[in-house]
Amino acid sequence: MLYYIKKILEIEAYTVTCLFNTGEVRMIDLTEIVHKYQRINDGLVSQLSDKSYFKTVALDSYGTLVWDNGVDFDPDNLYNMSISILQSA
Numbered sequence: 001m002l003y004y005i006k007k008i009l010e011i012e013a014y015t016v017t018c019l020f021n022t023g024e025v026r027m028i029d030l031t032e033i034v035h036k037y038q039r040i041n042d043g044l045v046s047q048l049s050d051k052s053y054f055k056t057v058a059l060d061s062y063g064t065l066v067w068d069n070g071v072d073f074d075p076d077n078l079y080n081m082s083i084s085i086l087q088s089a
Contacts, residue, residue: 002076003022003063005021006018006019007019011054011055015030016057018082026084027083028078028081030048030073033045034049048067054067
């Protein structure tokens with residue numbers, strides 16, 4: 001199955017909670033990736049270390065997370081690195 005994000009539900013420090021095309025609500029924690037690129041100061045992903053900038057994340061037409069500086073992440077990888085969130089009824 002190809003995964004994609006249908007909706008961004010919540011954005012916190014370096015985590016994004018999303019509704020995937022499977023119907024699952026999953027939390028994606030990008031903390032480790034952001035800190036890794038911040039250490040090497042790559043110029044793009046390292047910009048995400050600014051929490052205000054991180055929160056400008058949007059959803060593109062392919063169902064993935066994107067920022068206006070061109071950074072994006074493959075939705076299949078995001079699904080695989082995310083954890084399921086139980087929703088209360």
